[in-house]
Amino acid sequence: MKKTINIPLGSQHISLLEPVRFKFECENEKIIGVDADVGFVHRGVEKACTTSFKFDAIGYVVARVCGLCAITHSLTYTAAVEKLLGAQITSKAKYLRILLLELDRIHSHMLCLSHTCENAGFEAMFMRIMGDREHIMEIQELITGNRVQFDYISIGGVNRDLAPESVQKIKENLYIVKQKVQGYMDEFTNNWSLSLKFKGIGMLSLDDAYMYNAIGPLARASGLRIDVRNEIDYLPYHEVGYKMQTHTDGDINARNLVRLAELVNSIEMCENILNGLPEGDIFTKIKGKPQGEALMRFEAPRGELMYYIKGNGSAMLERVRIKTPTFSCIPAFSHIFLGGDYADAPAVLASFDPCMSCTAK
Amino acid sequence: MFDLKKYRKKSPWILHYNAGSCNGCDIEILACLSPKYDLERFGVINTGNPKQSDIFLVTGPVTFRTRERLVELYTQMPEPKVVIAVGSCACTGCVFRDMYNVEVGIDRYIPVDVYVPGCASSPELIIDGVVKGLEILEQKTKEMEKPFKLFKEATTDDGIVNRRHSALKVGEDDAKD
Ligand code: SF4
Numbered sequence: 001m002k003k004t005i006n007i008p009l010g011s012q013h014i015s016l017l018e019p020v021r022f023k024f025e026c027e028n029e030k031i032i033g034v035d036a037d038v039g040f041v042h043r044g045v046e047k048a049c050t051t052s053f054k055f056d057a058i059g060y061v062v063a064r065v066c067g068l069c070a071i072t073h074s075l076t077y078t079a080a081v082e083k084l085l086g087a088q089i090t091s092k093a094k095y096l097r098i099l100l101l102e103l104d105r106i107h108s109h110m111l112c113l114s115h116t117c118e119n120a121g122f123e124a125m126f127m128r129i130m131g132d133r134e135h136i137m138e139i140q141e142l143i144t145g146n147r148v149q150f151d152y153i154s155i156g157g158v159n160r161d162l163a164p165e166s167v168q169k170i171k172e173n174l175y176i177v178k179q180k181v182q183g184y185m186d187e188f189t190n191n192w193s194l195s196l197k198f199k200g201i202g203m204l205s206l207d208d209a210y211m212y213n214a215i216g217p218l219a220r221a222s223g224l225r226i227d228v229r230n231e232i233d234y235l236p237y238h239e240v241g242y243k244m245q246t247h248t249d250g251d252i253n254a255r256n257l258v259r260l261a262e263l264v265n266s267i268e269m270c271e272n273i274l275n276g277l278p279e280g281d282i283f284t285k286i287k288g289k290p291q292g293e294a295l296m297r298f299e300a301p302r303g304e305l306m307y308y309i310k311g312n313g314s315a316m317l318e319r320v321r322i323k324t325p326t327f328s329c330i331p332a333f334s335h336i337f338l339g340g341d342y343a344d345a346p347a348v349l350a351s352f353d354p355c356m357s358c359t360a361k
Numbered sequence: 362m363f364d365l366k367k368y369r370k371k372s373p374w375i376l377h378y379n380a381g382s383c384n385g386c387d388i389e390i391l392a393c394l395s396p397k398y399d400l401e402r403f404g405v406i407n408t409g410n411p412k413q414s415d416i417f418l419v420t421g422p423v424t425f426r427t428r429e430r431l432v433e434l435y436t437q438m439p440e441p442k443v444v445i446a447v448g449s450c451a452c453t454g455c456v457f458r459d460m461y462n463v464e465v466g467i468d469r470y471i472p473v474d475v476y477v478p479g480c481a482s483s484p485e486l487i488i489d490g491v492v493k494g495l496e497i498l499e500q501k502t503k504e505m506e507k508p509f510k511l512f513k514e515a516t517t518d519d520g521i522v523n524r525r526h527s528a529l530k531v532g533e534d535d536a537k538d
Contacts, residue, residue: 012409012434018379018382018387019379019380040424040427040430041382041427042424042462043457043462043463044461044462044463064385064455066384067383067385067386067388067481068388130391130395130396133392133395134395147389147392147481147484148388148481357381357382
């Protein structure tokens, strides 16, 4: 007789933001098999980029692949095209790009932390973090004119200059958020009921992280020192005070702490940029059509994002390939679920911070 | 006694479904529920259960794989219900129009009451949309509770009472007056 029961989670579920279906095979309370189905939101962006949009418009189309890391998508694409066109952008534009990239990371990590708390049953913490996240959204609206989906990056620079009168407000908001993040650190390390839900649950060891090709905060929480920001020289990350954050435990708690440490580091980077922003233009005009192949990587909030583009000298590209962070992490996700309790599944899932609209494109 | 009508207006529950959006509008819906905008002051609660909800928030153009689920969720919700399309892509398809795996907006499959445009629609707009949806919900409730006749007056020709054409379709009586 069959001893196991199958429990589906999704495609529509209160703890999920987006449609994804997991099928858990359970024996009593323990999960012994996982099957993931991620293709619900497949739209066909890659194909449309080569058939219906010209290369200078694609930067705004690929931003719609994912609303949370929209800026990383358009930046990676734009950087790849700039590499093909041999363009040089001004250093002010580079710093403004980092500023927005880090603001995006801050709000994405805060969303993830609040979501993890909500799925662990701590509704008050969810409300607290979501409330504080509005400070960052305000900054983004001040700089770019929109709260999410800011079409800020264009080929040759950025679309809007930083108004001098808004700098003061941005600094104030960043200061407030920094204080709040210190408070969360305390809460996440010392709160007893959160530790019951987070400590020692959803473990990923260093060897497994290496073997299953984990990236992003998931890998850094297991002690794997992997971060694209550390490896590229296209954006001056080392000048603005980038430090890699790692932890060794590999459980949900470690992931939260890594995200919190990255929040603090990102806020510091933003402050450094605001204090030492160089003078100059924000946009250089670039002529030509992309010809040849280019590959570009950046660190999205969830890990490495890679674009491959191929042009043939006309306005239409021949191929655009997007490799997204969640896609690379799926083997590690499935491995972590095995052997855990079913009751922990929503919290574990939220701690991965999965992004399905990235994965399915 | 228990007045369901009153409570439905005071505390509508929300069901949210992502039919292939980019998450941009979804996080704005989450932001609506957070302390700054606080949709909960209208009694709104986010539920995961279609059988308990009154307002259906849909984001995203409909992809081929989500459309069955979309219609399924819609049919599982009890009457009266209000459908709100959040974001440009739920309204018209936005940039995803003409991609090979995408439909043009949700109104091909389910009737939409309120359209909330914007990419991404701001929380203020979404709150406006939900408040507008509440009005429509109230109106729909009233309409549902209105008594209506099933038969017309019988006609008499040549002194014989004729009931052959007296059956009424639902709503036909209202249309006349
Ligand atoms: S309307 Fe824009 S932001 Fe909203 S889901 Fe569609 S593409 Fe994303």
